[in-house]
Amino acid sequence: MYGSTFGNILKISTWGESHGAGLGVVVDGCPAGLPLSEEDVQRYLNRRKPGQSRYATPRREEDAAEILSGVFEGKTTGTPISMMIRNKDQRSRDYSEIAGYYRPGHADYNYDQKYGFRDYRGGGRSSGRETIGRVAAGAIASKILEQLGITLSTYTLSIGPVAIDKGQFDETAIWENPFYMPDKAAALKAEEYLKTCMKDHNSSGGMIECIIKNVPGGLGEPAFEKLDANLGKAIFSIGAVKAVEIGDGLQAAEATGLTNNDPYACDTKGSVRKLSNHAGGITGGISDGCNTDIILRAAIKPTPSIAAPQQTVNRDGENIEITIKGRHDPVIVPRAVVVVESMAALVIADALLGSMTSRMDKIIKFFR
Template identity: 70%
Template sequence: MSGSTFGTIFKMATWGESHGNGIGVVVDGCPSGLPLSEEDIQVYLDRRKPGTSKFATQRKEGDLVEIISGVFEGRTTGTPIAMLVRNMDQRSRDYSEIADYYRPGHADLNFDVKYGFRDYRGGGRSSGRETIARVAAGAVACKLLKSLGVTLTTYTKSIGPVEMNAERFDPEEINRNPFHMPDPVAAGEAAAYLQECMRNQNSSGGVIECIIRNFPQGVGEPVFEKLDANLAKAVMSIGAVKGFEIGDGFAAARSTGLTNNDPFTVDAAGKITKATNHAGGILGGISDGSAIILRAAVKPTPSIAAPQMSVNRSGEAQEIRIKGRHDPVIVPRAVVVVESMAAITLIDMLFQSMTSRLDDIVEFFK
């Protein structure tokens, strides 16, 4: 299988299956000298691990990370950083029935067509558990960005028809409720909506929003390596994501040039800036100094207990009921995954931009 490596200078290579021995990642291109511990990584993994509320799968995994290489005496050495999270609570028997039929909304049929066989235990590499590796690598990227003063605020914007109210936005609320919504009222409404979904053996989708502040201006390449294009690829590579937006996104299609353009102005310090931010912090594929605002549309969990129609490997129709422990909504646990993929992309493109100007190279190597 190709396609398990991401990045150009700051790179990650992921491996492992949902019901294998574990999930792992190798991060290459991280500079030496970054203070890094397993605790730093664990904080991020704890944000996506299962069993944290009744609205998440009850698979009991500690998701404890082990740093195998690349760190010595609490600092990165500049060599590849290898990290491992062992699987401890697999129930492969829950998936034995699906070996002969295809689950709606899953990659089962495509894996059979592409490879001639598949790991039906939880979906193998197509499982959401694969995102553990992304989050571990993202924790390293986030720490690098933090050292540069760059912050990422990521949260659930909506679940099903329930959307947060911007007037009630409270960043402290993000980690207070199981949905990571910055609006406590909307979080309560989302809980009621999901309870109804669960009673109907159904699931829900939603939207995740990420705001990146203090990212340097001038990062990104103007043709095939646009910053927004690479962010889109990174976020769309997450299995459950079906849509992506920057700034006004699809709303720009209903706008006009006069309302969508961001007028330039001069701030109190004499710096040229934008009066508005419909572009979402990126113009011409290059960061413009404003906050970068992106959104990911996440589909409903395809594994639901309600009866569905499908076919088996012989093409015979049959009614199926999917067993196992599944999230009624993927969105809350995917918040940190979106943040991680954004951070990995940002730091990689930041490193690439270091060679854009000769005067910067000369200054660095003096």
């Protein structure tokens, strides 16, 4: 299996399965001298770990980060950083009967088609638990960005039909409800909606929004390494994501040139500014570095593992009806918030390192 490595200069390779001994990541290309501790990584892992509310899987995992290499006396050494998170609460027996049939909405059938073999315990590499390595690596990328004043704010924009009211946006509320919604009233409505889904043995999808502030201009390339394209690839690589938007996204298809273009203007200090941000901070695949944030959104599908009866087929080609057992999230969105943020941070950090060689004058200035 190839395809477990991501990035150009700041590279990550994730490994492990949902019901194996553990999962982890190797981060290569991180500059030396970055302050880093297991506590830094743990803060990110705590945002995605299971069992935090009745709206997440009751699987109990500490998701404790172990840094095995690449850090000495509290700082990165410039060598590969290896991190491991051990599995401690697997119940593989919950998945034993899955070996004989294909779950709707999962990659079971596709795995058999590709490999002729699959790890049916929780989905193996296609499990959402694979994202642990991404989040651990994202914690490192975020620390790199913090050194440059670049910040990410990521939250739940909607759950099912319940969307936040941007007029009631309250960033502090993100940390005060189990859905990471910046609107207390919307969070209460989402809770009632999810109670109905759970009563019906059903699940819900939703939308996540990520705002990246203070990104300098010039990140990204004009052809195959466009910043928005790499953000799109990174976010789409998250298993539950079915759509990604940058800036106005789909609304741009209904706009005109006059309403979609972002006019430029100079302020009193002679700095170029944009008067709007329909492009979401990226034009021509390159960050503009004006006063505009990078804005992206990810559409998350409903949890495919539901207890309601569903039709499928078994490996003998027979039509059957199933009800899926085990411990599953009624909504993936809240735990995916930090995954989206982590992948976005990795792309921006990688693009920063890549842009250091884009101009000869900067190279000369650095080495002289």
